[in-house]
Amino acid sequence: xxxxxxxxxxxxxxxxxxxxxxxxxxxxxxxxxxxxxxxxxxxxxxxxxxxxxxxxxxxxxxxxxxxxxxxxxxxxxxxxxxxxxxxxxxxxxxxxxxxxxxxxxxxxxxxxxxxxxxxxxxxxxxxxxxxxxxxxxxxxxxxxxxxxxxxxxxxxxxxxxxxxxxxxxxxxxxxxxxxxxxxxxxxxxxxxxxxxxxxxxxxxxxxxxxxxxxxxxxxxxxxxxxxxxxxxxxxxxxxxxxxxxxxxxxxxxxxxxxxxxxxxxxxxxxxxxxxxxxxxxxxxxxxxxxxxxxxxxxxxxxxxxxxxxxxxxxxxxxxxxxxxxxxxxxxxxxxxxxxxxxxxxxxxxxxxxxxxxxxxxxxxxxxxxxxxxxxxxxxxxxxxxxxxxxxxxxxxxxxxxxxxxxxxxxxxxxxxxxxxxxxxxxxxxxxxxxxxxxxxxxxxxxxxxxxxxxxxxxxx
Numbered sequence: 001x002x003x004x005x006x007x008x009x010x011x012x013x014x015x016x017x018x019x020x021x022x023x024x025x026x027x028x029x030x031x032x033x034x035x036x037x038x039x040x041x042x043x044x045x046x047x048x049x050x051x052x053x054x055x056x057x058x059x060x061x062x063x064x065x066x067x068x069x070x071x072x073x074x075x076x077x078x079x080x081x082x083x084x085x086x087x088x089x090x091x092x093x094x095x096x097x098x099x100x101x102x103x104x105x106x107x108x109x110x111x112x113x114x115x116x117x118x119x120x121x122x123x124x125x126x127x128x129x130x131x132x133x134x135x136x137x138x139x140x141x142x143x144x145x146x147x148x149x150x151x152x153x154x155x156x157x158x159x160x161x162x163x164x165x166x167x168x169x170x171x172x173x174x175x176x177x178x179x180x181x182x183x184x185x186x187x188x189x190x191x192x193x194x195x196x197x198x199x200x201x202x203x204x205x206x207x208x209x210x211x212x213x214x215x216x217x218x219x220x221x222x223x224x225x226x227x228x229x230x231x232x233x234x235x236x237x238x239x240x241x242x243x244x245x246x247x248x249x250x251x252x253x254x255x256x257x258x259x260x261x262x263x264x265x266x267x268x269x270x271x272x273x274x275x276x277x278x279x280x281x282x283x284x285x286x287x288x289x290x291x292x293x294x295x296x297x298x299x300x301x302x303x304x305x306x307x308x309x310x311x312x313x314x315x316x317x318x319x320x321x322x323x324x325x326x327x328x329x330x331x332x333x334x335x336x337x338x339x340x341x342x343x344x345x346x347x348x349x350x351x352x353x354x355x356x357x358x359x360x361x362x363x364x365x366x367x368x369x370x371x372x373x374x375x376x377x378x379x380x381x382x383x384x385x386x387x388x389x390x391x392x393x394x395x396x397x398x399x400x401x402x403x404x405x406x407x408x409x410x411x412x413x414x415x416x417x418x419x420x421x422x423x424x425x426x427x428x429x430x431x432x433x434x435x436x437x438x439x440x441x442x443x444x445x446x447x448x449x450x451x452x453x454x455x456x457x458x459x460x
Contacts, residue, residue: 007157007320007347007392022339024275029093029138032287033086035294036079038131040066042120044087045096048109049117054097055105056084094134132298133335141291142300144275144282147338149301149317151268153202157317157392161203162259163192164252164305164312171247179223181216185247189215189255192311199310205269206262214258215251222250256313257285264288275339299346299394304385306440308372314385318394319346328353347392351404354391358401361387363420366455377425380453381440395441403445418457425452 043066048054059065066079079087088107091097096113100106109117120127136142149158165171165188174180189212196204227243264283266274276282283291292315295301303315319333321342330345337343365386369378384398393401409422424445442449 007317023277024140024144024339026276026279027138027140031086032290033082034090035290036083036087038128038297040079040087041091041131042117042127044091045109045113045117045120048097048107049114053100053106053108056081056088059084093138128298129333132333136336141283142295142298143336143338143344145291145295146300146317146319146344147321148264148268149315152205152263156200156202159200159203159316160263161196161200161310162313163196163204163255165192165248166311169248171251173244173246176227176243176245177223179220181219185251186212188251192255196310196312211258211262214262215254218254218257219250222253260285260288296395299396302388302394306382307385307389308369308382314389316389316392318392319344348397351401354401357391359405359420361390362405363455363457366453377452377454380424380443380450383453384443399444402443406445418459420455420457423454424450426450427452
C-alpha cells in the first residue's frame with residue numbers, strides 16, 4: 001500500500017476567505033529584479049570576500065564577474081545589468097553587504113555576510129533555508145503563496161493547474177493588431193480549463209465564464225500594445241515578424257495572465273476578505289514568472305509545464321503550515337510562518353519512511369509513460385514530474401531519492417512483491433532535444449545529469 005501524508009495546512013477559517021482569518025503583513029519589498037537563482041547570492045558574497053569592495057561593473061566583467069559558470073552542476077547564466085543591481089540591493093537589504101558611504105555604487109561585505117558566504121560553501125541546504133527566511137521577511141510572498149495554494153484547492157492538498165492550449169494546437173500567424181476572438185479560441189480555452197479539473201479535480205477553481213471573459217480581455221489588450229523587438233529573432237523592419245504574431249503564443253499568454261490575476265489576487269476566488277489590507281495584486285503576472293522558479297529552488301513548491309497528461313503549469317506545495325510535525329517526515333523552516341503564526345514544515349521524509357511509496361509510484365509512473373510512448377527507455381523528467389506531483393516532493397528531494405533507489409537496485413530490491421531494477425541514461429529521446437526539452441531541469445544522479453529511465457520488474 002502506498003504510504004501517503006496529509007499536507008493540508010491546519011486551519012479553522014473558511015477556505016474561501018483565506019487559509020487564516022488574520023491578515024498578512026504588507027511586503028517590505030516588491031522588486032522582482034532581485035529574485036534570481038539563489039546560488040548567485042552565494043557567488044556574489046564569495047567574490048566580495050576577496051575584494052575591498054564590489055560594484056555592478058565588476059560583477060558584470062567577463063574576467064572578474066558573474067560570467068557563465070557551473071555551480072553544483074547547474075549552469076548559472078550571466079545576469080543582466082538590472083539583475084546585478086537587484087542582487088547588490090537585496091544583499092544589502094539582507095545585511096550581508098553594505099553600501100560605501102562615499103560611493104553608493106560600491107558594496108562592502110559585512111561580518112554577517114562573511115559568515116553567510118562560508119555557509120554557502122559548507123552547507124548548501126542551510127544556506128538555502130536562510131535565503132528562504134530572508135526572502136520571506138522582505139517579500140512575504142513565499143509563505144503567502146503556499147497558503148493560497150491550499151485555499152484554492154483544499155481537498156486536493158493545494159494542487160493547482162494554470163491551463164494552456166493543447167500542445168497540438170498551433171494556429172496561424174496574424175497581423176499584430178488582429179484581435180478577432182474566434183469560436184475556435186473560445187473552445188480551446190474552455191477545454192483546457194475543463195481538462196485540468198477532469199484530470200486533477202479541483203485544480204482549476206475559477207468560474208469558467210469569469211475566466212473566459214478575463215482571457216478575452218487580455219487577448220484584446222495584447223493586440224493594442226506595440227510588437228516586441230528581438231534582434232536575435234530578426235524581428236526588425238522587413239522581417240515580416242515584427243508586425244505579426246503566433247496565435248498559440250498569444251493565447252497562452254492571455255490564459256496565463258488571466259489565471260494569475262484571478263487566482264493570485266488579494267481576495268481568493270469565491271472569498272470576501274482580502275488577505276492584505278492594501279495590496280490588490282500580491283503577484284503581478286510578470287513577477288509570477290520569477291517567483292515559480294525561486295520557490296521551486298527553495299523547495300517550497302514543485303511545478304512543471306511539461307506533464308504528459310495535462311497542458312499547462314501544474315503546481316503543488318511541498319510543505320504545510322502546522323503547529324507541529326513528526327521529524328521523520330517534516331523539516332521546520334525557521335522564520336517562515338503563515339498569517340496566524342503557524343510555522344512552515346517542508347515535506348522531507350527519510351528514505352526509510354518513504355521507500356516503499358517512492359518505489360511504487362516510481363514504477364507506476366514509469367509503466368504509464370512506457371505504455372504511452374511504446375518505449376522501454378522513457379524520459380526520466382516526465383517520470384519525475386508525476387512522482388513529485390503525487391508525492392509532493394521537491395525536485396531536489398527527488399534527486400536524492402532516485403539516487404538512493406538506483407544504488408539499491410544494484411542489489412536485488414523488491415516493491416509490491418516484485419523485483420525491480422533501474423537503468424538510467426544521460427542520452428536523450430528525440431522529443432527531448434527540442435527547445436522545450438532542453439528547458440527542463442535535469443535530474444542529477446551520482447553528480448551526472450540523467451534524462452532517460454528504464455525499469456525492469458519481475459515477480460519474486
